Amino acid sequence: MLNQDPSPDCSCDYCRRLSREIDRTSDKLINEPAAQDVCGGVSHMWFRRRLAEPRFRFPEPVFLGRRRMYWRGDLVAWIASPHARLRTDRNFEEAVDAAA
Numbered sequence: 001m002l003n004q005d006p007s008p009d010c011s012c013d014y015c016r017r018l019s020r021e022i023d024r025t026s027d028k029l030i031n032e033p034a035a036q037d038v039c040g041g042v043s044h045m046w047f048r049r050r051l052a053e054p055r056f057r058f059p060e061p062v063f064l065g066r067r068r069m070y071w072r073g074d075l076v077a078w079i080a081s082p083h084a085r086l087r088t089d090r091n092f093e094e095a096v097d098a099a100a
């Protein structure tokens with residue numbers, strides 16, 4: 001399963017990850033509240049804004065019925081990417097530092 005198309009002008013690990021098949025056998029689908037915790041306790045609107053703005057290249061959710069689920073590995077890879085650094089929220093910056 002391929003994710004979003006990688007940015008042609010970006011060579012970060014996250015964009016390279018998007019360009020190839022991802023092995024999901026050791027990954028875990030988590031619901032949105034758990035994903036918010038992974039990102040430092042951000043709000044659901046924070047997720048919506050990241051998804052609405054292409055420059056953030058935020059991981060797309062997987063829908064199970066009406067529930068939004070996220071691959072934990074995608075979120076962790078995104079947090080480590082330069083795309084996540086476009087954010088200035090204090091709680092998120094603490095999550096980025098903890099993930100590094």
